[in-house]
Amino acid sequence: MTARTMFEKVWSAHEVVQETADTPAVLYIDLHLTHEVTSPQAFSVLRAGGLPVRRLDRTVATLDHSTPTDREQIFGGVPIKLESARKQVEQLERNAAEFGVELIGLRSDKRGIVHIIGPELGLTQPGKTIVCGDSHTSTHGAFGALAFGIGTTEVGHVLATQCLLQRKPRTCAVTVNGRLPAGVTAKDLVLAIIGRMGVSGGTGHVLEYRGEAIRALSMEERMTVCNMSIEAGARAGMVAPDETTYAYLKGRPRVPQGEAWDRALAEWRQLPSDPGAAFDREVVLDASTLEPMITWGTNPGMVAPLSGHIPSSGDDVFRKALDYMGFEPGEPLAGKKVDVVFVGSCTNGRLNDLREVARILRGRRVARGVTMLIVPGSQQVKREAEAEGLDQVFKSAGADWRESGCSMCLGMNGDTVQAGKYSVSTSNRNFEGRQGKGARTLLASPATAAAAAVTGFITDPRELLS
Amino acid sequence: MEPITRITSRTVVMASSNIDTDQIIPARFLTTTTREGLGAALFADWRYDASGHPKPDFILNTPEAQGCRVLVAGPNIGCGSSREHAPWSLLDYGFQAVISTEIADIFRNNSLKNGLLPVIVDEATHAWLLAHPGAEVAVDLERRVLDLPDGRSVSFPLEPFARYCLMNGVDELGFLLSKLPDIERYERSHAK
Ligand code: SF4
Numbered sequence: 001m002t003a004r005t006m007f008e009k010v011w012s013a014h015e016v017v018q019e020t021a022d023t024p025a026v027l028y029i030d031l032h033l034t035h036e037v038t039s040p041q042a043f044s045v046l047r048a049g050g051l052p053v054r055r056l057d058r059t060v061a062t063l064d065h066s067t068p069t070d071r072e073q074i075f076g077g078v079p080i081k082l083e084s085a086r087k088q089v090e091q092l093e094r095n096a097a098e099f100g101v102e103l104i105g106l107r108s109d110k111r112g113i114v115h116i117i118g119p120e121l122g123l124t125q126p127g128k129t130i131v132c133g134d135s136h137t138s139t140h141g142a143f144g145a146l147a148f149g150i151g152t153t154e155v156g157h158v159l160a161t162q163c164l165l166q167r168k169p170r171t172c173a174v175t176v177n178g179r180l181p182a183g184v185t186a187k188d189l190v191l192a193i194i195g196r197m198g199v200s201g202g203t204g205h206v207l208e209y210r211g212e213a214i215r216a217l218s219m220e221e222r223m224t225v226c227n228m229s230i231e232a233g234a235r236a237g238m239v240a241p242d243e244t245t246y247a248y249l250k251g252r253p254r255v256p257q258g259e260a261w262d263r264a265l266a267e268w269r270q271l272p273s274d275p276g277a278a279f280d281r282e283v284v285l286d287a288s289t290l291e292p293m294i295t296w297g298t299n300p301g302m303v304a305p306l307s308g309h310i311p312s313s314g315d316d317v318f319r320k321a322l323d324y325m326g327f328e329p330g331e332p333l334a335g336k337k338v339d340v341v342f343v344g345s346c347t348n349g350r351l352n353d354l355r356e357v358a359r360i361l362r363g364r365r366v367a368r369g370v371t372m373l374i375v376p377g378s379q380q381v382k383r384e385a386e387a388e389g390l391d392q393v394f395k396s397a398g399a400d401w402r403e404s405g406c407s408m409c410l411g412m413n414g415d416t417v418q419a420g421k422y423s424v425s426t427s428n429r430n431f432e433g434r435q436g437k438g439a440r441t442l443l444a445s446p447a448t449a450a451a452a453a454v455t456g457f458i459t460d461p462r463e464l465l466s
Numbered sequence: 467m468e469p470i471t472r473i474t475s476r477t478v479v480m481a482s483s484n485i486d487t488d489q490i491i492p493a494r495f496l497t498t499t500t501r502e503g504l505g506a507a508l509f510a511d512w513r514y515d516a517s518g519h520p521k522p523d524f525i526l527n528t529p530e531a532q533g534c535r536v537l538v539a540g541p542n543i544g545c546g547s548s549r550e551h552a553p554w555s556l557l558d559y560g561f562q563a564v565i566s567t568e569i570a571d572i573f574r575n576n577s578l579k580n581g582l583l584p585v586i587v588d589e590a591t592h593a594w595l596l597a598h599p600g601a602e603v604a605v606d607l608e609r610r611v612l613d614l615p616d617g618r619s620v621s622f623p624l625e626p627f628a629r630y631c632l633m634n635g636v637d638e639l640g641f642l643l644s645k646l647p648d649i650e651r652y653e654r655s656h657a658k
Contacts, residue, residue: 016652017645023627026645028652038549040499045639066497084497091499135548135572151550151576153638161642163649167625169571199484200542200568233545235571299484299545317483317540410493410547419516431488431546433511 003274006240007171007206010146010271014129016163024165030128032158033114034061034101036092037412038133042156043095053099055162060123061096062104063089064113066412069375069402074106082414099159112378112404115139115346119223120380122252126241126268131158136346136428137236138229142222143249144241144271146206149230169235170280172205176213178288183462185356186221187348187426187445189213189285190228191293191303197283199301202234205281208273209239213287219248220352227347228428231300240272292460294333295430295443297321302430306333306448306460324432325440326420334458336442339421341372341399341453342435343446345409348426349377351384353446358390360450360464361397367456372399373415375407399453411436424452467581469635472606473562475535479599480525485539486546487573491555493547504551505558526559530600535562538595542566544573544584553577563605565612567592578628579638585612591620607633 004012011027019025032055034042039061046053053059066085073080080086089106096103104110110117115136118124126144131137133155140147150164157164174193180186207229209222217225222239229237239245246265249255256264291305298321304310311318312330322329327336343349343357354376366372374394376382382404385391394401408415409427411434417423419438426449430441444452447461454464495507513524520527537556543566544552553576556564563583574584583605587595594614595601604613607629611619631638 016648021626022630024625026642026648028649028656037496041501041550044500049639082497088497088499133548133550135546149548149572151548151572151579153550153576153579157639157642160639161646161649162653163642163645165627165638165642199545200570203542203568203571230546233542233570299486301484316481320482410488412493412496429486429488429546431486433492434488437492437494437511 003277005171005273005277005279006144006208006238006271007146010127010129011168013127019168024167026163027166028129029131029158029162029164030058031123031130032059032162033118033130033132033137034059034155035065035114035132035134036063036088037065038152039095039155040088040091041152042133042159043099045156046099046159051160053101053159056100056102058162059101059159060104061092061101062111062114062117063092063106064111065406065410067106067405068413069405069407069415071403074403085413109379112380113346113349113406115227116349116377116381119143119219120252120378122249122255125249125255125264126245127271131164135230136227138234139223139227139346141226141229141236141238142219143245144238144268146236146238148236170205172202172207172234172281172283173279174207174209175282175284176209176211176287177284178213178286179216180213180287180290183447183465184290184292185445185447186217186224188290188293189287190225191295191300191443192290193283193285194228194232194300195293195303196285197232199231199299200233202229202232205234207232207234207237208279209237214239215242218352219244220350223350224347228300231428241268292445292448292462294448294458296325296327296333298324298430298432300428300430300443304333306458308333334460336458337422338370338424338452338456338458340417340423341370341449342375342408342423342425342427343373343449344375344377344407345427346377347428348446349375349381351381353426354381354385354390356446357450358393360447360454360461361399362393364397364454366398366453370453370456372453373402373408374399375402376404378404397454408435410434417441424449424458467635467637470581470583470632471608472604473535473583474602474604475562476533476600476602477536477538477565477595478525478531478534479538479596481540481596483540483542484545485543487544487549487552488546490544490552491549496549496551501554503558504555505560508555508559535560536603536605537561537564539564539566542568542570544570546570548572548576550576550580553580553582557582565592565595578625578632581632583632585622587612587620587622
């Protein structure tokens with residue numbers, strides 16, 4: 001048999017009907033995650049057609065995008081202040097109840113950002129096809145799943161048929177040799193990858209991250225990398241499962257237990273790409289040469305090493321980006337003033353990220369004039385962080401510690417950055433207005449964000465760790 | 467969905483590259499639970515000033531742009547968020563086709579499912595379109611070409627099934643539902 005990539009194995013195992021020249025493949029979906037923003041119109045289509053949700057056992061809903069992060073509005077019995085958000089939350093509650101969909105609801109201790117709770121609960125597993133009406137579904141690929149974002153019409157397709165019509169994407173290997181130097185994180189790595197590939201470099205492709213540097217990453221770090229695959233335009237990102245993956249999954253609530261675990265494990269071990277399997281493309285990086293990275297423009301591909309400079313010239317788009325950011329060509333990045341620091345999101349809202357931040361904040365204070373918001377990715381992350389006393393570190397430093405959710409990553413719930421202000425954010429998009437109208441976002445790692453919070457300027461976190 | 471065979475219109479040019487879906491419709495407009503009425507929010511942060519008045523120099527607010535149904539965008543439009551609100555807002559505003567050299571995957575899929583035609587052209591054609599705002603063009607699904615006013619016809623890629631659905635007003639959900647026997651068979655053979 002010919003050598004196959006991991007993507008090809010997962011794809012072909014899920015073909016209900018193979019693609020032909022005239023019709024796309026009918027692809028079976030193992031797990032469908034939904035949230036309040038991209039599902040209402042899909043449920044309306046089902047209702048209008050008198051259709052049930054086909055596989056309730058493969059469908060899980062949660063609330064994360066527009067939910068408040070303020071404790072009072074979730075547990076204090078006061079209604080959600082933002083009316084549009086409250087309506088959307090109530091709509092999903094109604095839809096879930098009417099169709100019988102499992103909802104990890106507003107006050108559930110399992111609630112959190114959909115891409116954080118899937119892995120946490122063990123819903124995310126190697127070899128599965130996973131979709132969600134959300135582009136960062138690519139996160140789940142860290143487990144060797146084929147996971148990608150879909151639009152609302154497709155959410156309706158999956159609810160009604162558990163399938164999607166799909167053309168087979170192409171594959172691209174992203175080989176990262178060497179080891180990341182101390183103080184350089186998975187976020188820095190993925191920003192460097194996007195800088196290399198560009199924001200449309202991965203269009204039409206599924207990326208497979210591989211190589212020594214990827215193998216050395218923890219599951220949380222692999223999720224950070226896969227999460228941002230979409231920022232290079234890719235359909236999905238994948239990492240082959242290995243002992244790190246299995247150790248993470250073992251014993252989680254929704255993974256097979258006992259003998260079923262052994263059977264699953266035997267299957268998962270077959271997933272990695274065969275030696276010599278051909279990819280349509282390959283990108284190669286050397287991790288050992290990387291430094292902490294930060295974005296300076298209005299898309300994630302406009303990125304540079306923190307010790308570097310903003311490019312000194314460029315086209316109209318470059319000038320428009322600098323104009324929006326209020327930066328000059330050729331300026332150094334280190335030393336730029338910061339107003340807001342946001343730690344959280346499905347990219348960097350996990351426990352390891354919060355520990356990184358605490359390492360820098362411990363015994364220090366958030367600089368005068370800087371607002372720092374720390375939003376755990378899930379209620380579980382929140383509990384674990386509090387059990388370690390991280391919340392005390394954050395609060396004594398003067399940071400604001402919240403309930404979980406997407407929060408300032410997209411500013412739908414009222415947590416926004418004011419126009420013209422500079423925000424160093426651990427999230428994944430620095431598009432114009434992403435964190436609020438006129439907000440100026442610089443994407444970076446949790447360590448870099450924490451360093452900016454305590455100094456008030458863009459600072460190499462390694463200076464504060466030595 | 468109404469069948470679509472040919473769209474004829476003058477073009478509006480927005481030459482920015484990498485126009486992401488957060489620009490097409492900012493997140494604060496996503497709290498809707500219907501598909502309707504999103505045209506008012508299209509490009510909201512580029513289109514209106516702080517007090518909500520149309521900015522006179524933004525292209526969609528100019529007299530020439532009124533009534534145009536074809537948007538020519540800079541390289542790579544639709545990257546970022548999977549929000550289907552992006553094609554919904556373009557369609558509600560009145561656009562029926564978007565032309566660029568690259569169109570991001572999810573946005574392209576979402577567009578096709580709603581009858582907004584994503585037209586990917588080569589760089590030379592794109593350069594010509596950018597240089598000729600207001601050109602009268604036609605997107606012809608039957609021939610799978612973009613007809614330019616100088617008589618040239620430029621072919622563009624279009625997935626055959628999507629084209630079939632667009633031209634016949636076929637709903638993809640109906641097609642998928644017709645595959646239920648195959649889906650059931652698959653489920654039986656994969657039951658653990
Ligand atoms: S944290 Fe941000 S990127 Fe992640 S799902 Fe929420 S809004 Fe999307």
